[in-house]
Amino acid sequence: MRVKTLRIGLVAAGLLLAACSDQGGGSAPPGGGAPSAIEVGVVVLKGQSVPRHAQLSGRVVARATAEIRPQIDGIIESIVFREGRQVKAGDILFKVRDAKFRAAYAAAAAALSRAEATEQSAQVAFDRNERLQSQSAVSQQSLDEARAALLQAKADVEAAKASLETARIDLDNTVIEAPIAGIIGTAGVSVGSLVTQNQTDALATIRQIDPVNVDLVDTSANLLRIRQDVEAGRLGREGEGAPSVRLTLENGADYKAAGTISLATVNVSESTGTFTLRASFPNPERILLPGMFVRASVDLGTMPNTFLVPQRAVQRSGAGEPIAYVVSADSKVEQRTLSTEGTSGNDWIVTDGLKDGDRLIVDGFQKISAGAAVRPVDVTIDEDGVVKQSLAGPAATGDASGAAQ
Structure with missing residues (x-):
C-alpha cells in the first residue's frame, strides 16, 4: 500500500513539472527572436x-495731465465745473474775488494816463527849445535838458504800460480756465477758501484719457535678442507702421481695441536694466484708467x-x-x-x-x-x-x- 502511494506522488510531481515547463516556454517568441517594434x-x-509676440507688463498713464494752481492770492468766489466730467480747453473752472485786482488795474491805467500827459508836455518843451536853439535864442544846455526830460517821460510811459499789463494779467487770473481738454477730478478747495500764488496743492487735476497711454517695460537683454533676430533674418515685419499691441486687463479680459507703439526710451535703467515702451490706445468708454496694471502682447513680426x-x-x-x-x-x-x-x-x-x-x-x-x-x-x-x-x-x-x- 505504501509503495502504491509513492508511485502516485511521483506521477503527480512529474505532471506538475511538465506543466510548468510548458508555461515557461510559451513566453518566448518562436526561435528566440526579438520583440516586435x-x-x-x-x-x-x-x-x-509664425507671428512672434512679446508679453510685457505695463501701467496705464494719462495722455496729458494738468494740475490747476492759482497764479494770484485771493478767495475762491465760485466753482464752475462739475467734478468727474469732461471739460474743454478754455472752460472756466474757478473764480477768485476780483475787487482788489480791478482797483489795481484802474490805478495802473491812471498812472499810464499821467505818464502820457507828462510825455506830451516834455515833447512840447523839447520842440520849443529845439526851435529857439536853432535861432541861438537858448543855450545848448537848455536843449539837452529838454531832450533828457522827454526821454524820461517816454520811459515813464513804457513803465506805466507794463504796470497796466501786469494788473490786467492779475485781473484775468481771477478767472481760472482749463489749459487742456480732459476729465477733471475732484476740487481740492471749496468756496471761500484762501488760495495763494503757485501753492503746492492743486485746485484740481485734468487728465486726458482718450486716447490713453500704456507704459510697457522690457529688459535690455530682450531688446538685443530681438535686434539679433531681425539682423539674422529670423524675424521680419510685413509692411510699414508701428507694431500693434493687444492688452489683457487685470480681470483677465481682453481689451477689444488694439494700440500701437508710439515711442521707446533711448536709455536703459541703471538700477533695473530695463527700458520703457509707450503704446497709445483709443479709450472712448474710459475702461483704461491711469494707474491700472495690464498685460500687453506686442506684435514683433513673423518668423519664417x-x-x-x-x-x-x-x-x-x-x-x-x-x-x-x-x-x-x-x-x-x-x-x-x-x-x-x-x-x-x-x-x-x-x-x-x-x-x-x-x-x-x-x-x-x-x-x-x-x-x-x-x-x-x-x-x-x-x-x-x-x-x-x-x-x-x-x-x-x-x-x-x-x-x-
Whole structure:
C-alpha cells in the first residue's frame, strides 16, 4: 500500500513539472527572436511663418495731465465745473474775488494816463527849445535838458504800460480756465477758501484719457535678442507702421481695441536694466484708467520657416535643454535638441532642430528611447491636445487616445 502511494506522488510531481515547463516556454517568441517594434503616433512637420509676440507688463498713464494752481492770492468766489466730467480747453473752472485786482488795474491805467500827459508836455518843451536853439535864442544846455526830460517821460510811459499789463494779467487770473481738454477730478478747495500764488496743492487735476497711454517695460537683454533676430533674418515685419499691441486687463479680459507703439526710451535703467515702451490706445468708454496694471502682447513680426510643435512632444534633457523625438527613414527613434521662441496656444514655437517632412513622435514616447525600432502611425491632435489616430483599426481606439488622456 505504501509503495502504491509513492508511485502516485511521483506521477503527480512529474505532471506538475511538465506543466510548468510548458508555461515557461510559451513566453518566448518562436526561435528566440526579438520583440516586435513599438507603435508610436507621429505627425509630419511642415515649416510655416509664425507671428512672434512679446508679453510685457505695463501701467496705464494719462495722455496729458494738468494740475490747476492759482497764479494770484485771493478767495475762491465760485466753482464752475462739475467734478468727474469732461471739460474743454478754455472752460472756466474757478473764480477768485476780483475787487482788489480791478482797483489795481484802474490805478495802473491812471498812472499810464499821467505818464502820457507828462510825455506830451516834455515833447512840447523839447520842440520849443529845439526851435529857439536853432535861432541861438537858448543855450545848448537848455536843449539837452529838454531832450533828457522827454526821454524820461517816454520811459515813464513804457513803465506805466507794463504796470497796466501786469494788473490786467492779475485781473484775468481771477478767472481760472482749463489749459487742456480732459476729465477733471475732484476740487481740492471749496468756496471761500484762501488760495495763494503757485501753492503746492492743486485746485484740481485734468487728465486726458482718450486716447490713453500704456507704459510697457522690457529688459535690455530682450531688446538685443530681438535686434539679433531681425539682423539674422529670423524675424521680419510685413509692411510699414508701428507694431500693434493687444492688452489683457487685470480681470483677465481682453481689451477689444488694439494700440500701437508710439515711442521707446533711448536709455536703459541703471538700477533695473530695463527700458520703457509707450503704446497709445483709443479709450472712448474710459475702461483704461491711469494707474491700472495690464498685460500687453506686442506684435514683433513673423518668423519664417518655423515649426509649431505640440507641447506634449517636447521634453527636457538632463541638461535642461528642450528635446523631441522623430522617426528616421529606417523607422528608428532619433533625438533632436530644439531651439524655441516661446509658445503659440498649445504649441512650442521651434526655430531650430527640426526640418520639413520630419515625423515627430507625439504619442507613445514614454516607451521608447533613442535608437529604438518603432512602427509609426499617423495621428492628429485636436485643440485640447488630445491625440486621435487617423487610420481606423484596433490601434485607433487603443494606445494613442488613451495616452493623451
